[in-house]
Amino acid sequence: MAINASKVLVGGLAAGVVYNIIGFVGFGMLLGPRFEAEAVAVAPVLQGRGMTGSAIAINVIASFAAGILLVWLYAAMRPRFGPGMKTATMAALAVWICGFLFHLDWLIVGLMTPATYMMAAVMAMVQVLPSAAVGGMLYQEK
Numbered sequence: 001m002a003i004n005a006s007k008v009l010v011g012g013l014a015a016g017v018v019y020n021i022i023g024f025v026g027f028g029m030l031l032g033p034r035f036e037a038e039a040v041a042v043a044p045v046l047q048g049r050g051m052t053g054s055a056i057a058i059n060v061i062a063s064f065a066a067g068i069l070l071v072w073l074y075a076a077m078r079p080r081f082g083p084g085m086k087t088a089t090m091a092a093l094a095v096w097i098c099g100f101l102f103h104l105d106w107l108i109v110g111l112m113t114p115a116t117y118m119m120a121a122v123m124a125m126v127q128v129l130p131s132a133a134v135g136g137m138l139y140q141e142k
Helices: 005-030 032-042 053-081 085-102 104-108 114-138
Strands: none
Touching: 005 032, 005 053, 005 114, 032 114, 053 085, 053 114, 085 104, 085 114, 104 114
């Protein structure tokens, strides 16, 4: 059965709203100061760079893209694994693993400590699971 693109978009945008809200609280308010302090300790030129208007806009857009990706993965996995939270969790884990691996360079080059990287990984899991759940609930085949 074909993926319902309009439902992927609707579910993805809803997932993006959840992704943005949790990301703002978790990464912006809770971990943001720690991220910046650790990055500035290594590269002082990074002071204030994460809170510029363009950086925030890019993060918001990327969060909506991640929400759409989550629901698209859910829709693609659904025929094999069935509808529901189990499939949404698998889609969330796929996105989370990619983020975990793609951001390893921050740890490798010393822009953050292992403790901060682990906090970010946990926060990303807290962000991606409810986003996938909301998007998956809204996705329908027909």
